[in-house]
Amino acid sequence: MDDLYRELIIDHYKNPQFRGHLDPNDIHFEDDNPLCGDHIEVTLRVDGSGKVADGRFDGKGCAISQASADLLIESIIGKPVEDVKKLSKQDVLDLLGIELGPVRLKCALLSLKVLKAGVYGLGESSEALIE
Amino acid sequence: MTLDVNLLRQDFPILSREVRPGIPLVYLDSTATSQKPRPVLEAMEAFYRTNNANIHRGVHTLAEEATAMYEQAREKVAQFINAPSAEQIIFTRNATESINLVAYTWARANLKAGDRIILTEMEHHSNMVPWIMLATERGVELEFIPVTPDGLLDLDVYRTLLTRSPKLVAVSGMSNVLGTINPIAEIVRLAHAAGAITLVDGAQSVPHLPVDVQALGVDFLAFSAHKMLGPSGIGALYGRHDLLEKMPPFMGGGDMIKTVHLRSFAPNDIPHKYEAGTPAIAEAVGFGAAVDYLNKLGMQAVAAHEHEIVNYALDRLEEIPGVKVFGPTADKKGGVASFTLEGVHPHDIAQILDRDGVAIRAGHHCAQPLHEKFGITATARASFYVYSLPQEVDALVNGIYKVKEIFG
Numbered sequence: 065m066d067d068l069y070r071e072l073i074i075d076h077y078k079n080p081q082f083r084g085h086l087d088p089n090d091i092h093f094e095d096d097n098p099l100c101g102d103h104i105e106v107t108l109r110v111d112g113s114g115k116v117a118d119g120r121f122d123g124k125g126c127a128i129s130q131a132s133a134d135l136l137i138e139s140i141i142g143k144p145v146e147d148v149k150k151l152s153k154q155d156v157l158d159l160l161g162i163e164l165g166p167v168r169l170k171c172a173l174l175s176l177k178v179l180k181a182g183v184y185g186l187g188e189s190s191e192a193l194i195e
Numbered sequence: 196m197t198l199d200v201n202l203l204r205q206d207f208p209i210l211s212r213e214v215r216p217g218i219p220l221v222y223l224d225s226t227a228t229s230q231k232p233r234p235v236l237e238a239m240e241a242f243y244r245t246n247n248a249n250i251h252r253g254v255h256t257l258a259e260e261a262t263a264m265y266e267q268a269r270e271k272v273a274q275f276i277n278a279p280s281a282e283q284i285i286f287t288r289n290a291t292e293s294i295n296l297v298a299y300t301w302a303r304a305n306l307k308a309g310d311r312i313i314l315t316e317m318e319h320h321s322n323m324v325p326w327i328m329l330a331t332e333r334g335v336e337l338e339f340i341p342v343t344p345d346g347l348l349d350l351d352v353y354r355t356l357l358t359r360s361p362k363l364v365a366v367s368g369m370s371n372v373l374g375t376i377n378p379i380a381e382i383v384r385l386a387h388a389a390g391a392i393t394l395v396d397g398a399q400s401v402p403h404l405p406v407d408v409q410a411l412g413v414d415f416l417a418f419s420a421h422k423m424l425g426p427s428g429i430g431a432l433y434g435r436h437d438l439l440e441k442m443p444p445f446m447g448g449g450d451m452i453k454t455v456h457l458r459s460f461a462p463n464d465i466p467h468k469y470e471a472g473t474p475a476i477a478e479a480v481g482f483g484a485a486v487d488y489l490n491k492l493g494m495q496a497v498a499a500h501e502h503e504i505v506n507y508a509l510d511r512l513e514e515i516p517g518v519k520v521f522g523p524t525a526d527k528k529g530g531v532a533s534f535t536l537e538g539v540h541p542h543d544i545a546q547i548l549d550r551d552g553v554a555i556r557a558g559h560h561c562a563q564p565l566h567e568k569f570g571i572t573a574t575a576r577a578s579f580y581v582y583s584l585p586q587e588v589d590a591l592v593n594g595i596y597k598v599k600e601i602f603g
């Protein structure tokens with residue numbers, strides 16, 4: 065198996081655990097990477113204590129963008145929304161466990177961008193969210 | 196005459212590099228940019244080592260040599276496309292700037308609200324966005340020759356669009372995604388019969404096919420040196436003599452003027468009228484050397500070689516289950532094979548191939564509207580040139596099988 069396409073990534077791409085859409089939801093945001101047409105939508109439910117009770121992503125794109133979305137949602141369920149706000153680029157790279165060039169980094173970080181724009185309740189996502 | 200590809204590959208130093216230790220380069224991205232043969236690299240270095248000076252303004256020996264070399268490159272480029280005279284070749288930065296030059300000078304001097312421009316759905320963004328900008332600014336109307344499902348221009352629709360008196364028809368000679376070689380002579384003839392001016396985006400056709408502007412009858416032709424074995428940073432615009440004489444200047448500055456007073460200037464003669472400031476002189480010299488190199492190979496032989504290789508590539512790609520190749524059959528296209536693989540994003544294909552040194556491109560290749568037309572966001576694209584070998588097609592195909600295995 066190619067180290068770059070670790071089994072983990074292909075696994076989460078082919079058999080995502082958190083693909084879908086929550087309705088009703090407390091947090092909803094979507095965005096795309098126009099360069100390659102990757103698209104990610106995130107929906108979250110938040111419980112009374114401010115923790116992520118459940119989450120789903122939907123979208124299309126390359127293995128890296130979709131797998132990172134699945135891994136990211138998995139990692140935030142049960143966590144306080146305040147902690148989700150603090151997630152960084154490095155957290156996603158740690159989840160993926162691979163090194164990426166600048167072009168593919170955009171694919172990997174799309175879900176984080178969408179997630180953070182959602183939890184901050186912003187009207188649009190921005191690069192600043194993932195720095 | 197056929198190309199001795201194994202021999203000519205020795206002229207391209209980069210082709211013998213390894214991408215990573217033990218992994219040789221398989222370069223299948225010549226549509227994005229071509230690699231450069233030694234004569235081009237050497238001509239540029241020799242210029243900097245022995246002749247470097249600014250042009251058109253000095254009287255010293257180096258300035259005269261540099262000017263002569265720059266103007267000689269213009270002659271070579273003119274002859275390469277059979278332009279009636281060298282002054283009809285304007286050096287620009289690239290095909291994109293050449294098209295913008297026409298949009299900012301000829302078009303803004305001649306088009307008004309309600310005038311029509313015919314483009315095609317397969318245009319590269321560089322032959323689309325300048326016209327969208329003009330449409331937004333001026334209220335000019337854009338119309339598009341549709342692309343058929345098999346990747347050809349629908350000339351019946353074109354004939355209908357021509358009945359509405361368009362002022363300009365701007366089409367690519369060859370698609371950078373589908374590889375389609377468009378029937379430029381016929382498109383130009385019909386456009387002229389309808390009273391329109393024609394611009395051909397030759398960014399792909401000039402590097403890959405014999406192009407004769409007089410035989411085609413085209414009014415403007417734009418192309419880039421970097422896609423035809425030359426350096427980046429220089430391109431050309433060919434224009435019909437009377438049009439170039441009449442158009443207003445593009446950018447203002449040194450070299451493009453005859454006389455300057457505090458509140459007025461008189462523009463220089465063509466082509467200098469359109470070349471403001473110090474141009475890419477060493478790059479022009481390299482461009483000339485690239486043209487010499489292509490002439491030595493012969494453009495008929497170049498086209499025949501690419502035809503052979505793309506034919507083989509299509510055969511091999513189409514035998515892979517799940518692969519869909521876009522564009523016409525090999526007889527109607529140049530050395531480009533854009534494809535998708537079921538269930539795998541083109542980025543993933545490109546990245547896995549890169550592990551084996553196979554360089555292809557993935558994305559919309561600056562032709563987003565064309566991809567929308569086919570209902571996809573991206574394709575993987577392998578493209579070929581004079582140095583491409585059938586074994587490289589095999590490496591591509593083996594790589595795709597590996598992708599399939601990984602994504603199983």
Ligand SMILES: Cc1ncc(COP(=O)(O)O)c(C=O)c1O
Nearest residue numbers: 289290291319321371398399419
């Ligand atoms: C058909 C076509 N037109 C225009 C261009 C733009 O060329 P350049 O970027 O050199 O201006 C390209 C390059 O990709 C092309 O393939």
